[in-house]
Amino acid sequence: MRTRLLVTSAVLFLAGIFNASAQDETRLGAMLAYGTEIENLGIGVNAEFPIMENLSISPGFIYYLPKDQSGIDLNWWEINGNANYYFIDNERLVFYGLGGLNYSHVQLDYDGSQxxxxxxxxxxxxxxxxxxxxxxxxxxxxxxxxxxxxYVIIDGGQLVIGAGVKFNL
Known part of the structure; x- marks a missing residue:
């Protein structure tokens, strides 16, 4: 709970800083994601804050739906801080490369009392x-x-495929 409060505060703080300088291009979004290591669907939120031409900062959070395998409950979430570099921009389609940091948290609960x-x-x-x-x-x-x-380069690694919508502010 404490971690979630800190993350929320940090995202809101960053949103305030970048919103003041690039309000017309700032975006907030929601997404669905699939992680290959957890083999489950996740829901997430993200944002985009332009900092230079063709470059934006994109924080995000994905919470994977809880999983129950043989009496073991698995909970997994991740926080991401990416930089998006836009390299192809035409009227209908804009491509970007992304790179950044990831923090993944996994929790296993087992109730063997039964x-x-x-x-x-x-x-x-x-x-x-x-x-x-x-x-x-x-x-x-x-x-x-x-x-x-x-691709998240971490112990075991995970490929994450996501899609969603971003709302221009």
Whole structure:
């Protein structure tokens, strides 16, 4: 709970700083994602704050839906801080490369009392690197559909495929 409060505060603080300098191009969005390591669907939020021509900062958060495997509950979420570099920009389609930092948190809960055993909870957090690409699709409104694919370089690694919409502020 404390971590979520800190993350939310940091995102809002950054939003305030960048919103003052690039208000007309700032975007907030929502997405669905699939992680290959967890093999599950996630929901997420992200933002884009332009800092230079063709470059933006893009913080994001993905919460993967909880999973129950043989009495073990798995909870997984990740925080991302990426830089997006736009290298192809035409009227309808904008491609970008992305790179940045990732923090992934995994928690396992086991309740063995039904089998005569005890309960156990284990959690771990790791830092990794993101490398990937994405595309924004212009539909002529304040809503911008997008798609991204990234690889998280971390123990075991994870490919994350995501799609959603960004709202221009």
């Amino acid at each position: 089998f005569g055993g005890g309960s156990m909870e284990v959690s771990d957090g790791r830092f990794g690197l993101n490398l990937g690409a994405g595309a924004n699709f212009s539909i002529g409104s304040n809503i911008t559909p997008f798609a991204e694919i990234k």
